[in-house]
Amino acid sequence: MNSAPAMANAPARLLACPQCQGPLTPDMLAADAVQRCPTCATELRIAAFPAALRPCVKGGFGDLIVEDTESACFHHAGKRAKSACDGCGRFLCDLCDIRMQGRHYCSSCLEHAARFGSIPELESAYSRFDLLSLAVACLPLMLALPVFLALSFIALEVAVGAGLGMLLFPALFSAPIAMYLSIAYRKRSTGPWPRSKATSIVAFIIAACVLAILVAVISFPIYLTLTR
Amino acid sequence: MNPASAYKRIPGRSRPNFGLLYLFELLFTFSLVALGERCRLFAGTDHLLVLRRRLFTETAHRFYYADIQAITVRRTSSASLASLLLLLLSATSLAFMLIAPRFAPFSDVGVYLLAGLSAGFVLGLALNILLGPTCITELYTAVHHERLECLSRWRTAQRALAQLQPRILAEQGPFDPSGLEPFAPEGPVLAANHAPSGGPQQAAAPGNSYTGGLHFALFLLFLGIVVSSLIDLLGDWTLKNAFDSIYYSVMLIVACVAVAKQRHSALPNDVRALTVFSLVASVVLFEGVQALVMSRSFIPMMNTSTPPDIFKMLDVAQPLRLTTIYINIVLFSITGLLGLVGLVRFRRTLAAVRRMTLDQEWDGNDPAH
Numbered sequence: 280m281n282s283a284p285a286m287a288n289a290p291a292r293l294l295a296c297p298q299c300q301g302p303l304t305p306d307m308l309a310a311d312a313v314q315r316c317p318t319c320a321t322e323l324r325i326a327a328f329p330a331a332l333r334p335c336v337k338g339g340f341g342d343l344i345v346e347d348t349e350s351a352c353f354h355h356a357g358k359r360a361k362s363a364c365d366g367c368g369r370f371l372c373d374l375c376d377i378r379m380q381g382r383h384y385c386s387s388c389l390e391h392a393a394r395f396g397s398i399p400e401l402e403s404a405y406s407r408f409d410l411l412s413l414a415v416a417c418l419p420l421m422l423a424l425p426v427f428l429a430l431s432f433i434a435l436e437v438a439v440g441a442g443l444g445m446l447l448f449p450a451l452f453s454a455p456i457a458m459y460l461s462i463a464y465r466k467r468s469t470g471p472w473p474r475s476k477a478t479s480i481v482a483f484i485i486a487a488c489v490l491a492i493l494v495a496v497i498s499f500p501i502y503l504t505l506t507r
Numbered sequence: 508m509n510p511a512s513a514y515k516r517i518p519g520r521s522r523p524n525f526g527l528l529y530l531f532e533l534l535f536t537f538s539l540v541a542l543g544e545r546c547r548l549f550a551g552t553d554h555l556l557v558l559r560r561r562l563f564t565e566t567a568h569r570f571y572y573a574d575i576q577a578i579t580v581r582r583t584s585s586a587s588l589a590s591l592l593l594l595l596l597s598a599t600s601l602a603f604m605l606i607a608p609r610f611a612p613f614s615d616v617g618v619y620l621l622a623g624l625s626a627g628f629v630l631g632l633a634l635n636i637l638l639g640p641t642c643i644t645e646l647y648t649a650v651h652h653e654r655l656e657c658l659s660r661w662r663t664a665q666r667a668l669a670q671l672q673p674r675i676l677a678e679q680g681p682f683d684p685s686g687l688e689p690f691a692p693e694g695p696v697l698a699a700n701h702a703p704s705g706g707p708q709q710a711a712a713p714g715n716s717y718t719g720g721l722h723f724a725l726f727l728l729f730l731g732i733v734v735s736s737l738i739d740l741l742g743d744w745t746l747k748n749a750f751d752s753i754y755y756s757v758m759l760i761v762a763c764v765a766v767a768k769q770r771h772s773a774l775p776n777d778v779r780a781l782t783v784f785s786l787v788a789s790v791v792l793f794e795g796v797q798a799l800v801m802s803r804s805f806i807p808m809m810n811t812s813t814p815p816d817i818f819k820m821l822d823v824a825q826p827l828r829l830t831t832i833y834i835n836i837v838l839f840s841i842t843g844l845l846g847l848v849g850l851v852r853f854r855r856t857l858a859a860v861r862r863m864t865l866d867q868e869w870d871g872n873d874p875a876h
Contacts, residue, residue, distance in 0.1 A: 327687075
């Protein structure tokens with residue numbers, strides 16, 4: 280994301296080619312089709328919207344208190360209160376009032392909400408435990424595959440042995456962790472957008488398969504010893 | 508209403524949505540997530556959600572439809588360059604696979620490895636062609652602009668725009684471009700369809716009047732390398748090798764200066780991209796292969812004592828030398844010729860537009876008018 284102070288002059292910016300900053304005509308924007316910049320001949324399409332022509336709305340600075348009976352802003356004792364914060368109830372002047380989704384907030388309530396996610400619109404970061412569990416489940420495979428490929432040029436038996444060793448030893452730890460992550464965090468919110476549970480399920484299956492191989496490899500010699 | 512159902516997926520993601528690669532990503536999540544951010548778009552009821560993922564954390568940015576001022580999509584030549592590079596790499600690895608066993612003992616594993624490498628490059632080339640041309644998509648609001656990396660293919664960006672535009676217009680109402688008239692630039696701006704075919708169509712480039720003289724020299728130098736490489740096929744002369752080293756150094760310096768000069772100039776995109784590509788490719792491919800030749804030649808020398816042994820070891824470098832020559836011929840002939848053609852078209856158009864502007868000025872001063 281780039282902050283751009285020059286963005287205030289939106290119409291002038293729209294009339295400049297985004298590639299070479301050469302001038303464009305309003306007709307080119309009206310056409311809303313693929314055009315060529317007259318300066319650099321870059322193929323471009325500019326979809327302009329009425330917001331570009333809308334003048335910037337300046338925020339208020341807050342009116343001064345004229346009479347003693349008027350309520351003052353919590354942060355500015357000399358300024359008239361215009362609203363109350365919907366979070367903490369403090370009186371706010373025009374300068375301190377932050378409007379969001381039809382509600383009024385003070386800056387500290389907004390900061391608190393952004394940190395603790397109490398306002399859903401402000402929540403912006405989510406942890407992906409399903410991907411973490413998949414990565415943990417695949418960790419032994421990632422270690423085993425390069426070893427197997429590298430040694431397969433020398434001898435296949437050595438490669439299989441070393442690959443299996445590299446697969447099973449880390450799996451002793453990673454498979455249970457991956458299974459725990461995929462079960463424990465299956466209901467954890469990962470945002471309001473649509474998300475499938477496939478990654479968690481795949482992670483669980485991979486971890487279960489690796490664990491099954493591990494159990495088979497450990498139990499098979501014990502079984503053989505017992506049957507003899 | 509379920510909040511998830513309020514979002515609709517918008518086409519485009521910042522990684523190739525291809526079966527094999529997706530499978531690879533599932534298996535090697537750790538290695539691939541480290542490569543960079545992923546980006547996806549969702550259209551909500553009143554906002555566009557740009558979702559970025561780095562490692563195991565997703566960050567969402569909401570852009571309310573009422574605040575979006577413009578979405579720009581501009582075509583780039585990255586896909587063409589990637590295709591050119593992949594074509595070059597696949598041809599080189601194929602040629603090396605065929606040439607190398609004639610000069611040096613080469614194991615089957617090596618041949619299979621090179622064949623696999625060539626197949627990989629060909630697959631990448633096919634995928635790149637399939638995905639189509641590339642572009643840069645940017646979204647503007649009053650306070651910042653956001654580059655949407657997930658809309659980096661032209662066709663996908665057009666499809667996404669077709670889905671987003673009605674939603675934004677429904678929120679903001681129809682756009683009246685007549686409001687832009689007071690901000691229109693002064694002086695003649697020639698529309699693309701009124702100007703001569705191809706290349707830039709305006710008389711004066713904004714800010715920089717460079718017309719590509721250095722680029723012309725650079726592309727001629729590239730063709731000189733092709734001639735030099737053809738001579739190399741006939742034999743190996745020490746004096747010529749020394750001359751080549753000086754020639755390459757001069758070429759690299761000229762390429763660096765050309766890359767610096769082309770910034771903010773009106774040079775066509777393909778010429779700019781070719782210059783950058785040739786600079787990177789000549790440094791990476793040529794110098795890389797030279798380093799390989801040197802290492803292949805000198806490491807065994809440390810363990811040998813007699814001159815005949817050293818000469819015997821130097822024979823191993825022969826296929827690598829041939830590969831270098833082959834790369835030079837293919838790379839520099841393509842870039843040199845394409846660059847020269849682009850520059851000639853650019854200059855011809857520039858001259859035509861200058862004539863038109865002079866005519867307009869003359870008409871304006873004519874007392875009969």
